[in-house]
Amino acid sequence: MKQITFEDIYTLGQVVAKNEQYRHVHYPQMLTRYDSNFIEFTYVPHLSEFKEAETYLREYHLKKGQKHVKFYFPANEKPTLELIAYLTDREYEIGFIELYVIQPECFPVLRTNPDIYIQVVTDTNLEIYLQLNYQYDLIFGSEFANQKIDLNKRQYKNKDILQLLAFYKGEPAGCVDIIISNDTVEIDNLTVEQKYRNKGIGSALQKFVMDRFPEKFVILVADGEDTPREMYKKQSYQYQGFKYEAQKIYQD
Incomplete structure (x- = not known):
């Protein structure tokens, strides 16, 4: 690797x-x-x-x-x-x-859940993506959340960033940003609405990335003292170091 x-x-x-x-x-x-x-x-x-x-x-x-x-x-x-x-x-x-990395073929096989649907953000659903992020970003204050809207709009126009939306039973439930480079794709800002957690939405978003970029290394940064890092280990991500x-x- x-x-x-x-x-x-x-x-x-x-x-x-x-x-x-x-x-x-x-x-x-x-x-x-x-x-x-x-x-x-x-x-x-x-x-x-x-x-x-x-x-x-x-x-x-x-x-x-x-x-x-x-x-x-x-x-x-x-x-x-x-x-x-x-x-x-x-x-x-x-x-x-x-820092964690995984080769897409090593990601666990997921059972298909018809209640979960993943979409690439386009002009049609951009406002849904922006509002979902805004509600999450409010925990950092309204000034941050409002500035983040402008950032998300700029990143939407960036050809090297792919934004994804997850729906659960037709309702917006999660999102993630994918940063694309020559050898890697980076999972960033993976967010799942509180009421939809533990339903496999985060895993479904990641699986979409694995299927979309099978030839690249998938990387992400996790809080060293937070619980998601344990999930990444169970999903076969490989630990690369700390900072x-x-x-x-x-x-x-």
Whole structure:
């Protein structure tokens, strides 16, 4: 199997600064999207180096009206105990993400469920897709949800992104974005409505991707402390590594 790394994961944003310590990614079209506005270190920084980067990013974001800072650390390396202590004392949210890959033929065979139907998003059903995402995105605030609508519209026009809708007994029940590259397709923003969970909708969306792109590696990033990662393992996804992250949201 081809070696898949975090370098294969799609990053929405532009590199606005880069040096030996880190790269700074910024996405002016959606300042509230933390995963598009961050610093990623090339090596685990010493505390003094982190503080310097922290000050730089905080000041940069303040000028843009942004209320957060976010940092990624190098893949498969843990921050030092000194750094963890500092982040904890400063009330950062600390976590890690995990990278998974699967070859489509390894995905489990699913029993056909006539209640579930998958559609590619087109002009006809785009509004349904937008509203389904909007209701989910409201948990992050109305500002984020409204900006996400514009992002979803831009991505709808992107030939390298395929948006899918899932219906359960005729009702919109879930959606997912598929990011297409030469060797991989990335599953992103897989969402299933709360009342339709545990009915096989998430698996059906994934199976659609496997059937649509049988020649590519299917990749995804999972929260390292969330339950879906266990589902991915049961579905034969292969673990490829981890990456620590830390973010802080300021109240003023």
